[in-house]
Amino acid sequence: MTRAFLVAVALLxxxxxxxxxxxxxxxxxxxVQITSSFEGTTLSLFGTIEPDIFGMPLIGPYNVIVVVxxxxxxxxxxxxxxxxxxxxxxxxxxxxxxxxxxxxxxxxKLDLIASPEVLDGQNILPIAQAEAASTEGAxxxxxxxxxxxxRLMTQQAHFAVREDAVRFLSDTAYVAQVTLxxxxxxxxxxxxxxxxxxxxxxxxxxxxFSVRKAGFENFVFVASRQQPLLYGIACVILALGTGxxxxxxxxx
Amino acid sequence: MQIYLPIAELSMNLFFLVGIGGAVGFLSGLFxxxxxxxxxxxxIFSGVPSPVAVASVTGQVAAxxxxxxxxxxxxxxxxxxxxxxxxxxxxxxxxxxVATFSLLRSIGQLDLFISVSYLLLLGFVGSLMMAEAVQTLxxxxxxxxxxDKLPSQHSWMHGLPMRIRFKKSRLYISVIxxxxxxxxxxxxxALLGIGGGFILVPALVYLLRxxxxxxxxxxxxxxxxxxxxxxILQALTSQSVDVLLAFCLMVGGTVxxxxxxxxxxxLRGDQLRALLALLVLAVAxxxxxxxxxxxxxxxxxxxxxxxxxAG
Numbered sequence: 001m002t003r004a005f006l007v008a009v010a011l012l013x014x015x016x017x018x019x020x021x022x023x024x025x026x027x028x029x030x031x032v033q034i035t036s037s038f039e040g041t042t043l044s045l046f047g048t049i050e051p052d053i054f055g056m057p058l059i060g061p062y063n064v065i066v067v068v069x070x071x072x073x074x075x076x077x078x079x080x081x082x083x084x085x086x087x088x089x090x091x092x093x094x095x096x097x098x099x100x101x102x103x104x105x106x107x108x109k110l111d112l113i114a115s116p117e118v119l120d121g122q123n124i125l126p127i128a129q130a131e132a133a134s135t136e137g138a139x140x141x142x143x144x145x146x147x148x149x150x151r152l153m154t155q156q157a158h159f160a161v162r163e164d165a166v167r168f169l170s171d172t173a174y175v176a177q178v179t180l181x182x183x184x185x186x187x188x189x190x191x192x193x194x195x196x197x198x199x200x201x202x203x204x205x206x207x208x209f210s211v212r213k214a215g216f217e218n219f220v221f222v223a224s225r226q227q228p229l230l231y232g233i234a235c236v237i238l239a240l241g242t243g244x245x246x247x248x249x250x251x252x
Numbered sequence: 253m254q255i256y257l258p259i260a261e262l263s264m265n266l267f268f269l270v271g272i273g274g275a276v277g278f279l280s281g282l283f284x285x286x287x288x289x290x291x292x293x294x295x296i297f298s299g300v301p302s303p304v305a306v307a308s309v310t311g312q313v314a315a316x317x318x319x320x321x322x323x324x325x326x327x328x329x330x331x332x333x334x335x336x337x338x339x340x341x342x343x344x345x346x347x348x349x350v351a352t353f354s355l356l357r358s359i360g361q362l363d364l365f366i367s368v369s370y371l372l373l374l375g376f377v378g379s380l381m382m383a384e385a386v387q388t389l390x391x392x393x394x395x396x397x398x399x400d401k402l403p404s405q406h407s408w409m410h411g412l413p414m415r416i417r418f419k420k421s422r423l424y425i426s427v428i429x430x431x432x433x434x435x436x437x438x439x440x441x442a443l444l445g446i447g448g449g450f451i452l453v454p455a456l457v458y459l460l461r462x463x464x465x466x467x468x469x470x471x472x473x474x475x476x477x478x479x480x481x482x483x484i485l486q487a488l489t490s491q492s493v494d495v496l497l498a499f500c501l502m503v504g505g506t507v508x509x510x511x512x513x514x515x516x517x518x519l520r521g522d523q524l525r526a527l528l529a530l531l532v533l534a535v536a537x538x539x540x541x542x543x544x545x546x547x548x549x550x551x552x553x554x555x556x557x558x559x560x561x562a563g
Contacts, residue, residue: 039254040263075556079551089552182263224495229484235495243314
């Protein structure tokens with residue numbers, strides 16, 4: 001009995017990855033405040049790779065991939081085709097819980113620093129997000145629409161793969177930079193960091209930050225959602241007042 | 253200078269917004285129309301999501317029409333009785349319009365519907381106005397004395413049951429065509445983000461034979477009232493009225509409208525109508541081309557619901 005238990009423990013220990021590294025990281029601001037002059041912003045994510053057991057030497061070289069994911073939304077991709085001379089939306093695929101923002105930041109070429117198993121297994125590439133969110137599974141049509149969705153999101157600066165966005169300050173300390181566009185979706189963001197050695201993940205860490213409107217912008221947004229009737233009446237009073245005022249000012 | 257629009261959730265140039273508001277306001281003051289049919293497509297073209305553009309322009313049209321309506325009111329140029337009937341019926345139309353708007357948005361054919369509607373509506377009204385204006389211009393050139401149609405001339409519509417006397421318009425007509433026009437204007441206005449003045453004025457003149465001295469004032473009052481109702485309805489249902497966007501457009505629009513109204517004094521009525529017809533036709537052709545020409549990108553995307561967005 002005891003012997004069987006020892007064998008089991010030994011097997012378990014062998015199965016666990018021998019992790020010698022751990023990651024300590026932080027983001028430059030936990031909350032991105034959107035004010036009236038917001039034109040997008042750049043955040044820095046700092047981290048250091050540390051030995052898991054004190055005093056153990058770290059043997060590099062290390063590489064880092066940071067995946068920044070924005071709030072999830074239901075999104076639809078539509079295809080226009082020409083029927084009877086008129087271009088109309090004729091086909092669509094819905095993507096549920098699809099990120100509104102997705103940036104892959106890396107310290108080198110993804111193919112070189114990570115093995116295919118890591119890239120596929122962790123769903124790191126943007127296209128994997130579309131495949132996971134597709135409501136039509138992995139049909140050729142869903143894959144085609146997913147590829148186009150990623151392309152459209154990339155065009156609008158919401159999706160990106162930046163293989164030069166992580167810079168090593170020393171052998172074990174790095175800084176990653178992520179740029180949020182001015183029309184970034186408000187809500188919770190996640191930054192998942194992978195530390196890689198010999199193309200395998202040796203440590204990972206997740207932290208969050210949030211993007212939210214501040215001050216007057218926040219007041220307006222909350223009012224429009226929580227008091228829509230009062231908000232609408234306020235808009236009307238503003239319109240009538242502006243029109244009346246212009247009439248008075250320009251009256252001769 | 254960029255300004256962040258909290259409902260549209262994007263930032264735009266403040267001077268650009270005030271500028272297009274002013275330019276469209278100038279035209280609306282010149283021609284006596286709200287200008288929504290120009291402003292809504294312009295905003296959509298500049299990247300504002302179409303629900304936000306349609307809903308916010310209603311506020312701008314209300315503001316631009318208010319100063320006009322007030323000045324007509326002072327000059328006693330409004331048939332309040334007729335306006336009341338139009339406002340009540342167009343409110344019902346606007347409710348139907350907002351409901352249709354939500355329905356089309358959910359089935360993904362909003363853009364197609366807006367394009368086709370603009371094409372048909374503007375193409376039809378523009379062609380009619382153009383034909384009429386060209387006819388008048390040619391006759392004037394030929395030296396024929398033009399006699400405006402008398403308000404006493406009746407059409408079959410006036411003979412329908414439920415007749416009502418509108419004192420100021422000197423009309424004794426059936427209430428049915430009045431209500432039908434009101435409902436239609438309300439529906440189209442809410443759906444397309446336009447005041448409908450450019451449809452209402454011809455409808456009142458040619459269908460109901462409302463005399464010229466009250467037609468513009470009555471139409472403006474109806475546009476103000478309907479746009480106010482639509483703004484509140486949009487705020488309640490689609491929650492896409494961006495007050496900051498609307499305010500930027502209002503400031504430009506109301507100022508532009510005053511200059512437009514002064515400039516309008518230097519042009520004759522038929523010349524103005526011909527120019528407006530050209531403008532309306534140009535917008536119609538623009539929408540027509542977008543339906544017929546191959547799009548630069550056959551794929552497009554849209555957000556269905558916002559799951560993560562919160563305060």
